Amino acid sequence: MTQSLPEDLRKSSQHLLPETKPSIASGMYDIYPSFRLENGQISSGYESLAENLARHKTIIIDGYDGVFFDDFRLSLEEYFSKNGLKASWISTNSFLKAAEKIDEMISPFLGGDDPLFGKRTTLKLEDFFDIEKLRQTRPDDNSDLNLVIGPGAALAGWKGLLVYIDIPKNEIQYRSRAGSITNLGSDKAFDPKLMYKRFYFVDWIVMNRHKEEIMSSIDILVDGQRPDCPAWMKADVFRKALSDMSRNVFRVRPWFEPGAWGGTWIKDRIAGLNRDVPNYAWSFELIVPENGLLFESSGILLEASFDFLMYQEAKNVLGECHPRFGFEFPIRFDFLDTFDGGNLSIQCHPRPEYTATNFGENFTQEETY
Secondary structure: OOOOOOOOOOOOOOOOOOOOOOOOOOOOOOOEEEOOOOOOEEEEEEHHHHHHHOOOEEEEEOEEEEOHHHHHHHHHHHHHHHOOOOEEEEEEHHHHHHHHHHHHHHHHOOOOOOOOOOOOOOOOHHHOOOOEEEEEEEEOOOOOEEEEEOOHHHOOOOOOOOEEEOOOHHOOOOOOOOOOOOOOOOOOOOHHHHHHHHHHHHHHHHHHHHHHHHHHHEEEEEEOOOOOEEEEEEEHHHHHHHHHHHOOOOOOEEEEEOOOEOOOOHHHHOOOOOOOOOOEEEEEEEOOOOEEEEEEOOOOOEEEEEEHHHHHHHHHHHHHHHHOOOOOOOEEEEEEEEOOOOOOOOOOOOOOOHHHHHHHOOOOOOOOO
């Protein structure tokens, strides 16, 4: 089943990930490469998710910035109310520092007025909150269910079921282009290029550090890119799947974008892509941490960030290179299509020492064509 989102929520020519995996002819390029699990390991929809959550009195719903948390809350609340359950909700957004204070806090990492340059932040997610007030929140004994929801929900320190809603970074970019989301702690959306710069140097850094810290404690993982029909799985199954994947052959999910030099080869030959585009310049095959990993069970697809694999299985993935690169995957691979298109761009990449000093990156980018 293919689901679409209104353009005011998601601005992209690329299709939203379908709920179930489409069939593909043998030998053809698969735009949804998935790691298969036993049947029944992945579920979809709010009813099955809410039914599981309702078995617990205290529920922590954490997740990545860019998730439509309000939609999740409304959909879960509909199930709870229908079943006569009184739910008490606390949103982490209520404990964020004022937007102007956050702007001041992150400004040293954003490179001033430069449209591209910045430096990876040293901040943590808790720095964005009035953390003491968040940790002073308590469940309501008079409610059937108590839920704290939003980015950083686990920082409240509650003991209960921990749900994590993940979202692919390409979908975050599509939502930012539509202005349907904001940067972490911002009170408004602004130019998508500036939003991406802040995502890259600030938001994704602090969100990933938080994800790494709580990963082993997550009970349920939710794929938040289809807000009307989320896919979800038990986190112990997910962690086992990551372990199996790290010892096997796998592909990440590629994503495709038009561009200035874009050509016709990809558009004419790869099935399943939206053909109503001027061209395709890129097929991002392995640009981590932005690509995701697809898991499939009983035909249902769930996508999770590549970061999860590295946080748990970096030694298996990198082997003898692990001491050098840690949790970061150092190889980037994509296809550039210029058939009947234009000329490629000219790029200049700095040496590793310059990259570390000026951008906070652990390694530089070198390209081979």
